[in-house]
Amino acid sequence: MILARGIGLIGAATLALAAAGTPAGAQDIAANPEPLEAALTTGALLPEEVLRSSALTFPSVLEAFEREAAARADQLAADGAFDLMLKGEYYDRITGFYSGGFGKVEARQPLRPYGAEVFGSYRVSDGTFPTYENYNYTNQLGEAKVGALFSLLRNRDIDSRRFAIEDTRLAASQARFDVMLVRLNVQHEALRAYWRWVAAGEEIRVFEELLEIAEARQIGLAREVREGARARIALTENEQNLLRRRTLLEQARRDFDTAANSLGFYLRTEDGRMIVPTREMLPDLSLMKAVPPAETIAARPVNEVITTRPELQTFRLALERAANRVLLRENDLQPSLNASVELSRDFGRIGPGGPGFDSTDTVVGLTFSVPLQRRAARGALQRAEAELRETELRQRRIADQITTEVANILANLTAAVKLSQLADAEVEQANRMVQAERTRFRLGAGEFFLVNAREETAANAQIGAIRAQLAGRLAEASYNAATMNLRALGLE
Numbered sequence: 001m002i003l004a005r006g007i008g009l010i011g012a013a014t015l016a017l018a019a020a021g022t023p024a025g026a027q028d029i030a031a032n033p034e035p036l037e038a039a040l041t042t043g044a045l046l047p048e049e050v051l052r053s054s055a056l057t058f059p060s061v062l063e064a065f066e067r068e069a070a071a072r073a074d075q076l077a078a079d080g081a082f083d084l085m086l087k088g089e090y091y092d093r094i095t096g097f098y099s100g101g102f103g104k105v106e107a108r109q110p111l112r113p114y115g116a117e118v119f120g121s122y123r124v125s126d127g128t129f130p131t132y133e134n135y136n137y138t139n140q141l142g143e144a145k146v147g148a149l150f151s152l153l154r155n156r157d158i159d160s161r162r163f164a165i166e167d168t169r170l171a172a173s174q175a176r177f178d179v180m181l182v183r184l185n186v187q188h189e190a191l192r193a194y195w196r197w198v199a200a201g202e203e204i205r206v207f208e209e210l211l212e213i214a215e216a217r218q219i220g221l222a223r224e225v226r227e228g229a230r231a232r233i234a235l236t237e238n239e240q241n242l243l244r245r246r247t248l249l250e251q252a253r254r255d256f257d258t259a260a261n262s263l264g265f266y267l268r269t270e271d272g273r274m275i276v277p278t279r280e281m282l283p284d285l286s287l288m289k290a291v292p293p294a295e296t297i298a299a300r301p302v303n304e305v306i307t308t309r310p311e312l313q314t315f316r317l318a319l320e321r322a323a324n325r326v327l328l329r330e331n332d333l334q335p336s337l338n339a340s341v342e343l344s345r346d347f348g349r350i351g352p353g354g355p356g357f358d359s360t361d362t363v364v365g366l367t368f369s370v371p372l373q374r375r376a377a378r379g380a381l382q383r384a385e386a387e388l389r390e391t392e393l394r395q396r397r398i399a400d401q402i403t404t405e406v407a408n409i410l411a412n413l414t415a416a417v418k419l420s421q422l423a424d425a426e427v428e429q430a431n432r433m434v435q436a437e438r439t440r441f442r443l444g445a446g447e448f449f450l451v452n453a454r455e456e457t458a459a460n461a462q463i464g465a466i467r468a469q470l471a472g473r474l475a476e477a478s479y480n481a482a483t484m485n486l487r488a489l490g491l492e
Contacts, residue, residue, distance in 0.1 A: 045281040051490025054190035057268040064182040071175035075168040081161035099127035115151035137353025139346035147342035181310035187489040188481035190266035199470040200256040207249040305483040315395035322388040329381035335370030416472035423465035430458035
């Protein structure tokens with residue numbers, strides 16, 4: 001019966017959704033023995049197939065993965081600030097009174113603690129140098145030097161390089177949460193599009209049955225009018241009903257085509273081409289369970305779920321990034337005090353520079369600088385502090401907003417289940433009235449007008465039941481998305 005199919009419309013994807021445990025990721029396409037396109041175009045279209053398709057192929061999801069890859073690349077680039085640097089230098093005189101020249105190779109390694117940098121070099125010279133270049137002399141086997149630089153005030157605990165490394169790490173984590181948020185939203189919208197498509201298909205069946213009844217009655221009325229058993233006005237009245245019911249059916253077909261196109265936006269082949277589902281792909285709703293009570297769906301405490309929402313996780317990282325920016329700006333306010341230490345030694349026979357170069361030299365140094373007004377640093381610090389406060393306030397607002405939305409979704413779900421039960425009862429009563437009115441009409445005690453009215457009332461009741469059950473299914477999908485029920489959304 002169309003009525004039975006209508007009553008069972010939204011009532012039952014829990015069993016199918018519980019089975020939607022296909023992991024989401026590009027590698028799953030190869031791991032699944034059945035090609036995605038074949039699964040989507042053969043047999044009834046089930047919600048887990050839609051969820052699998054959107055998780056694997058929807059462009060927004062793929063875009064989010066690419067943004068995450070870009071953030072990881074930024075992290076790698078920031079790490080490059082501490083790459084080992086190798087430098088070579090060669091110097092020689094081709095003509096002139098002096099013949100001195102040298103070759104040098106140096107390696108430098110930045111370190112994170114104390115903004116330090118260690119280095120080692122080897123230099124060897126030959127020939128003679130003028131007095132103002134005598135520091136270029138080495139013994140015949142050259143000079144080896146090691147040393148280190150340290151920041152004692154500014155740049156001791158944080159500098160732009162270390163800030164960039166930590167900031168890009170946090171940005172990459174934010175990108176990962178952004179991927180999860182995009183996937184949740186896409187799966188949510190895909191599931192909503194699926195149930196709207198199913199509901200639109202059920203509405204077509206209701207209006208087709210209503211039209212079939214009127215067409216069959218038209219044949220009988222035409223025969224009775226020819227035989228003189230009924231006035232022609234009854235035939236005209238039924239023709240009017242036929243036109244009205246055909247109009248309703250065309251509107252339902254239009255709505256179904258729109259819903260199919262919307263679902264096709266999420267239903268895609270492995271290479272991303274959209275698949276617009278047909279009526280032949282509508283599922284058998286008798287095999288699906290009804291929407292469970294709200295208390296069953298909301299078994300997990302809402303507060304526990306909200307704390308794991310991607311938006312709030314992203315805000316926690318944003319607060320950490322903002323706090324790091326404040327630390328960086330506070331660092332800029334400090335004076336610069338840098339220390340250096342070098343140890344050098346020449347090897348081999350004494351060169352043209354004389355015995356003054358044949359020694360082990362240890363050199364230490366300090367450099368100090370500070371801008372007296374520091375207005376640029378103070379302004380940057382005040383801006384960073386304001387941005388931190390702004391992020392804290394936005395986090396509070398979003399947390400309250402999510403809490404309110406989840407509470408509203410739960411209220412809608414509770415009401416939708418109750419309204420669906422009332423709509424089913426209304427359908428049952430309307431069908432009883434139709435049967436009673438048809439019986440009275442066959443016995444000659446009823447009126448043709450009342451029969452049509454009862455039939456259309458029953459059809460409207462079925463449509464109301466379908467839409468009430470659709471509201472319940474949409475509320476369930478929204479709650480699963482809001483509470484990150486990954487299994488129900490096909491993400492586990």
